[in-house]
Amino acid sequence: MTFLTLSHIQKSFGPVKVVHDFNMSIDKGEFISFLGPSGCGKTTILRMVAGFETPTGGTITIDGRDQANLKPNRRNIGMVFQAYALFPNMNVFDNVAFGLKIHGMAKADIEKRVKEMLALIHLEHLAERYPYQLSGGQQQRIALARALAPKPQVLLLDEPLSALDAKIRVSLREEIRQIQQQLGITTVFVTHDQEEALSISDRVVVMNAGRADQIGTPFDIYNRPATRFVASFVGTLNIIDAVVADPAASTVRIGEQVISLKEPLAANKAGATVQLALRPEAVSLTERPNGNLSLTGRVVSSHFLGSVIRTGVGVGGNVISFDSFNDPGVKPPAVGDTVALRLDAGDLLLLRE
Structure with missing residues (x-):
């Protein structure tokens, strides 16, 4: 009431x-x-x-x-x-x-x-x-x-x-x-x-x-x-620059890689620049339960923060950061390594003013 x-x-x-x-x-x-x-x-x-x-x-x-x-x-x-x-x-x-x-x-x-x-x-x-x-x-x-x-x-x-x-x-x-x-x-x-x-x-x-x-x-x-x-x-955020590839199919290009979004892109013309938001916790180097996308990039930074390791990966002119829990038995990615980032298309949000 x-x-x-x-x-x-x-x-x-x-x-x-x-x-x-x-x-x-x-x-x-x-x-x-x-x-x-x-x-x-x-x-x-x-x-x-x-x-x-x-x-x-x-x-x-x-x-x-x-x-x-x-x-x-x-x-x-x-x-x-x-x-x-x-x-x-x-x-x-x-x-x-x-x-x-x-x-x-x-x-x-x-x-x-x-x-x-x-x-x-x-x-x-x-x-x-x-x-x-x-x-x-x-x-x-x-x-x-x-x-x-x-x-x-x-x-x-x-x-x-x-x-x-x-x-x-x-x-x-x-x-x-x-x-x-x-x-x-x-x-x-x-x-x-x-x-x-x-x-x-x-x-x-x-x-x-x-x-x-x-x-x-x-x-x-x-x-x-x-x-x-x-x-x-609100929160930590990756902002990713992308180019609309096919509005009807809701596909975008990040560097040379093309991925599909869940959000509609019909209002955008092919070739238009858009920005996508992605939370660091939505990214992983391992298969995710609903992870249907993969972006390949090179590690540009890796910071050991105790319980968490914060890694930055360069993808098509963007740096995508993600956090992973420290596992003493698993060596964290090193700068220069090529890695595949796993994520769900639903976690990529189209930013609007």
């Missing part, structure tokens, strides 16, 4: 349009990630949902209610920022209780709710400590508990993990997802980290220059990118 709707949202700062006609319907309890580089408009959309920015055009509704005339404190939204934004003069208990006091909740109810929130994030034992006595991960957990304490309709997370070290980021993002599923709260998460977005989201919005290039499940975003930007931004 649609719970949060953004219809034809636009935002301009003076003559600069930073969000172009954005549309999305988010179901109740869904976890959505906005993924993209700095300046793509993802945080601006989040701030418009929160009420910190006013859309230049379009409407935002939550549970059927238009948010246009509601101030941020009237929207029943919880928000967690990159900078923890805890009150340094308040201990953990009072930080979590702050929103409840603003809402006029009774003292006994506040105490009960704060204890529930601290138990949820497993920090009950730190109730009397102050922010400066906590680690970064602990502070962000407290910020999350404070945002959730008033039982908001929607939880907004603006790059909440980017100030933390890698190990803490992984554990905390998993904890955020677990808490979100436990509470069933509709959540919008903004990040520039593709691994974060892919690992914890129900759906991902890939933003590019103020537009949503693609909205889909993590599986679809990674395996079936809709545009060249999505294909290149």
Whole structure:
């Protein structure tokens, strides 16, 4: 059931349009990630949902209610920022209780709710400590508990993990997802980290220059990118230049080798240059279960990375990279070796702008 709707949202700062006609319907309890580089408009959309920015055009509704005339404190939204934004003069208990006091909740109810929130994030034992006595991960957990304490309709997370070290980021993002599923709260998460977005989201919005290039499940975003930007931004990618050989037969030429694609090429003329995307993990030197294509090339690079060996193979003016697991009993290909790359035609994606 649609719970949060953004219809034809636009935002301009003076003559600069930073969000172009954005549309999305988010179901109740869904976890959505906005993924993209700095300046793509993802945080601006989040701030418009929160009420910190006013859309230049379009409407935002939550549970059927238009948010246009509601101030941020009237929207029943919880928000967690990159900078923890805890009150340094308040201990953990009072930080979590702050929103409840603003809402006029009774003292006994506040105490009960704060204890529930601290138990949820497993920090009950730190109730009397102050922010400066906590680690970064602990502070962000407290910020999350404070945002959730008033039982908001929607939880907004603006790059909440980017100030933390890698190990803490992984554990905390998993904890955020677990808490979100436990509470069933509709959540919008903004990040520039593709691994974060892919690992914890129900759906991902890939933003590019103020537009949503693609909205889909993590599986679809990674395996079936809709545009060249999505294909290149999400995951590692080989981009292969090819020439259309026979549009009707969907064949292309890579160097001197002709292969067939599963994607139609009827809209392209013979001799036209096209670009194909291929994930490194779709390539192998051994027979693949569905591998119906083979490309012969010469190894131009081989890098031993411990558990993985990354090999680059020159094919028709392109370098196709692939990763293979390290096997102590198998010697990796050496620079100068001629090898046959095995792949499935379905793994070659025709890139469109």
